[in-house]
Structures are given as structure tokens and as C-alpha cells.
Amino acid sequence: MKSRTEIKDVLKAPALGSAVLVKGWVRAFRNNRFIALNDGSTPHNLQVVVDADKLPEGILRKINFHACIAAKGTLAESLGSGQAVELVADEVHILGECNPEEYPLQPKRQTMEFLRTKAHFRPRTNTFGAVFRIRHAVAYAIHKYYNDLGFYYLHSPIITGSDAEGAGEMFRVTTLDLNHLPRTESGEIDWKEDFFGRSTNLTVSGQLQAEIGALALGKVYTFGPTFRAENSNTPRHLAEFWMIEPEMAFYDIYDNMDLAEDFCKYLIRYVLEYYADDLAVLDARLREEEKNLPADKRRPMGLLEQLHFVVDNNFERITYTEAIRLLQNSKPYKKGQFEFPVEWGRDLQAEHERYLVEKEFKKPVIVRNYPQAIKAFYMRLNDPHPDEPGCTVAAMDVLFPGIGEVIGGSQREERHDVLLQRIREVGIPEEELWWYLELRKFGGAPHAGFGLGFERMVQFITGMGNIRDVIPFPRTPKNAEF
RNA sequence: GCUCCAGUAGCUCAGUUGGUUAGAGCGGCGGACUGUUAAUCCGUAGGUCCUAGGUUCAAGUCCUAGCUGGAGCGCCA
Numbered sequence: 001m002k003s004r005t006e007i008k009d010v011l012k013a014p015a016l017g018s019a020v021l022v023k024g025w026v027r028a029f030r031n032n033r034f035i036a037l038n039d040g041s042t043p044h045n046l047q048v049v050v051d052a053d054k055l056p057e058g059i060l061r062k063i064n065f066h067a068c069i070a071a072k073g074t075l076a077e078s079l080g081s082g083q084a085v086e087l088v089a090d091e092v093h094i095l096g097e098c099n100p101e102e103y104p105l106q107p108k109r110q111t112m113e114f115l116r117t118k119a120h121f122r123p124r125t126n127t128f129g130a131v132f133r134i135r136h137a138v139a140y141a142i143h144k145y146y147n148d149l150g151f152y153y154l155h156s157p158i159i160t161g162s163d164a165e166g167a168g169e170m171f172r173v174t175t176l177d178l179n180h181l182p183r184t185e186s187g188e189i190d191w192k193e194d195f196f197g198r199s200t201n202l203t204v205s206g207q208l209q210a211e212i213g214a215l216a217l218g219k220v221y222t223f224g225p226t227f228r229a230e231n232s233n234t235p236r237h238l239a240e241f242w243m244i245e246p247e248m249a250f251y252d253i254y255d256n257m258d259l260a261e262d263f264c265k266y267l268i269r270y271v272l273e274y275y276a277d278d279l280a281v282l283d284a285r286l287r288e289e290e291k292n293l294p295a296d297k298r299r300p301m302g303l304l305e306q307l308h309f310v311v312d313n314n315f316e317r318i319t320y321t322e323a324i325r326l327l328q329n330s331k332p333y334k335k336g337q338f339e340f341p342v343e344w345g346r347d348l349q350a351e352h353e354r355y356l357v358e359k360e361f362k363k364p365v366i367v368r369n370y371p372q373a374i375k376a377f378y379m380r381l382n383d384p385h386p387d388e389p390g391c392t393v394a395a396m397d398v399l400f401p402g403i404g405e406v407i408g409g410s411q412r413e414e415r416h417d418v419l420l421q422r423i424r425e426v427g428i429p430e431e432e433l434w435w436y437l438e439l440r441k442f443g444g445a446p447h448a449g450f451g452l453g454f455e456r457m458v459q460f461i462t463g464m465g466n467i468r469d470v471i472p473f474p475r476t477p478k479n480a481e482f
Numbered sequence: 483g484c485u486c487c488a489g490u491a492g493c494u495c496a497g498u499u500g501g502u503u504a505g506a507g508c509g510g511c512g513g514a515c516u517g518u519u520a521a522u523c524c525g526u527a528g529g530u531c532c533u534a535g536g537u538u539c540a541a542g543u544c545c546u547a548g549c550u551g552g553a554g555c556g557c558c559a
Binding site: 028030031032033034036045047049051052053065078079080081082083100101102103104105106107108109110111113114116117168169205226228230231232233234235236237238241242243339340349350351403404405406407408451452453454455456457466478 | 483492493494508509510511515516517518519520521522550551552553554555556557558559
């Protein structure tokens, strides 16, 4: 039985009257006659019609929810109204039984929280099938986008010896026996005894290595897992997530913003064009979910509407200084409805970003030129500006409705003396960054780049409320099952 | 890490000011059904009320601590 046809292909170009073999998982079995079969190749099911009298003894009761079966028969125009074609089966084989008395999933709506505890079965549901197909689509579109633009895919290391990446708490990597740690004479842990002869961690960002690539290959991007040991408990954070970090020589902050906007739109457009069926499933799911919410909690737009809206409009671009001014003139500010103060020099809080994106502009917003004091050491120092009470750096954040910051990036500081001074100011040991500094000393160039949180983008495109539901096996504080 | 909310049948939930034998829908099981679409109809089984203490004549219900989940915030992508 090698000539299996995928259901996607059966439905795309049905050859009526021809013999077909399909294999998949039972989604429903109605009236001892109609099997809704899904094989993961498409969100749509194929209706398999069986004649109960002609099936071998005992098969009927094994055609259970999520049992795996093979069905051989003839494609025919459907007599029912729910589908165009159906498979009139003359053979049905059970490939994998699924005892409904023990199987945890049921043919009904179940909560995301419950399905999270069944990560080995949840891809079989309509919602997660659609989410994971789209996750694949976005990953593919990322590579296609950068390849078509002449970027090279650079593999940054997963294990890093640098702990100066400055993006948060790190997971330590060690092979030392934790019960018998080697000590130096002064009593500290002797990392020289460890596998790499030094202290190592899982990476929090591939950016610094991407800069090495950009200063040789011109335009590169990384796309790999990153790890943050932050105790973040929100629907937008994971301890293990994937990040895309393009880095381009000769780009300034404005080139960087143009690329970021074009990139976001490309990914959304790609999914709209090639995964409309899966988006329809998710759009319907979201509508259903929103129905149960009070009117003021509902999203202003449906999923498809929102995706088109992002693709069809230019992102709003403002400076941090303008953002502060806007916020100070806003209604919630004047009515004292913001929890956190708004003043130049303080970082924008989630409530402020939400106001700008969801109320003021109602579309994605790119904020640039943040105060130097609240941003990373490697961001390029701007020339003084009369409107700005302090130093700013050429940083940019792309803010999306619902999920907040989806991209963070900057033009990098390429001036050796300015960078060195900054490193000393913030107190990072210079020897940790010797190679990063040498990039400025020998053949340096102006360059810029950004990081896109892969799961946040997938979250936005699929409309899923919790980031844990757009990655197959989420890693979060107190959870590393599966 | 902080704040708030929740934990009752396989799932989703109800359970009144503390009071007799803790309920429903879905799902399961048994049966009916040859055009169903979350099929429908009849019948039926199913509970350590998260854990440990405490208050009380009496705790699913009140108190304390813990565990787990969720939301908001912080950190960020």
C-alpha cells in the first residue's frame, strides 16, 4: 500500500471515478457510515463513506475518534451537502487503534490550557494543525525573503562563552558534577575544569556574531533558538524561543526600519496568499472565542481584517521624544489613567505602547532614537538634538497591536573610541568583548540590524492569545514537559 | 519576581448566609438509526471536591501555608 494519496491532493483535483488510497486520523464517525478523515496535509477533511454490512467483523467499533486508518475506494461526487467529493470505501484497515475510554482528547471544544498538557496530541486538533502549518510557512517565508534579497544565512552559536550579550539572564551549560564542584584556591568554582575550559551559557542572541558576518558577507541573517532564564510569566514570553536577526553592512537606522517594515509585511502577505484555508480556521476560532467576551474586551478587527490592515498601511514612524510628547498630551495621561509616569528618560511601559499602537495610530508603530541610558551598549550614539534633553541612540522598536514589541533593533556603534567608552561606562569587562571591539578597529563599517521574535510574529499572524500555543513544545518557568 | 483570580466527574462548568445522599451539558459505555456535517433519540456508569494543617456540633463552602494553572505588571523578542 505505497500509493497513498494525500487528502490535500485528493481535494485539490479530485479525479472522480478513480481508485484512491488515503491514510489518516478519524475526526468524526457519524451514523456508522460517514468518516471525516484528516491526514494533516490540509485543514480540510475527506469524507469516507463506508457500508457497515460489508466491513469485516469488529472493524466498526474501532473507527474511533483519532484512530488511524487506511481507506481504499472510489472517488465520487458527494450526495450530501457539506462537501463536493467523498471516498466510497470498499476497504478500511485500522492502522492504529484509539480507545476512547482512555484517550484524553474528545471531539469537542477544549481549552488551550488543557491541550497544553497534551502536547503530544494537540497537533491533531483543527486549531493546532493550522497553527503549526502556518508556523512552518512563516519559517519558510523568512528564508525565502532573505535569500531573494541576497542575504546569507549565518549560523550563530547556541553555546556561547560570552555573557556580555546584555539581553537577560542566561542558562548555564556545564558538565561539572554539581555535587563535587572543583574549587580554586580562593574557594570559587574553577570553570577551567569545565568542558570548554571556561564558563559557558546558552545564547540569548546571535547579534554580536551576526555583526561578524555582516562585516564580511555584507548582508546576513541568523535564525535559531535563543534562551532567556528570565522568570517571565506572560502570554508573550518563552524561555526558549526562535529569533531572526538580520545584520547589514552600510545600513543606517532608516534603511533598517525600511527593511523591518517590508519584512513584516512580506511574511504576512505570504501566509495570506498560500495558507488562506488555515487562516480561515483560525479566523473562525477567534470569532468564536470573542463571542464569549464582553464587548469592551473584544478586538476591534477580525484576524483576516487585521492582517490585511497591516499589509495595506504604512507603519507609523515616530521618535521616542515625539512619543513622550504625544503621551503627555493624551487623554489617559491627563486623566491620570496611566499607572506609570511619562517623562523623557523613562522607558515606555506596555500601557504606553498599547496606547500609541491601539488608540493613537491604530496600526504598527516604529519608535526610534531612545535615550542612551535605557538601551544596550552597542547602539549608535546620535548627534545631540535641540529637542532632546539628553543623549539618544539609534535604536528602533516595532510595536504591534496585541503583542507589543515584535522587533527590536538599532544602528550599531561602529566608532571604536565611542564604543570602548560606552563599554567602560556600563562596566562590562573589555576582555569579554575583545573580538567585538576589534571588528571596529580593523575594517569596520557602519552597520545595522534587528531581532524579530519568531513566535511573536506567528502569534500575531495566527491570532493565538498565548505564545505557548504557537510553539510545539513550549519552555516556560516550571515547565519543560515533552 | 510582584499583584489578582481559579482548582469540584474524562472535558467544560454549577453548587445559595457553612447543614441530609455533590449536580448539569458534553464525552464514555449499551441500544436504535443507509445521507450524516459539533448527527439525533433511549438507557447507563462515572467523584480522594488540588495537598497539608486549622476553625466549627457540622467544611466543596471559612482561615493559613504550599502546589498547579491563568490574567495583569516588570524584564524583553
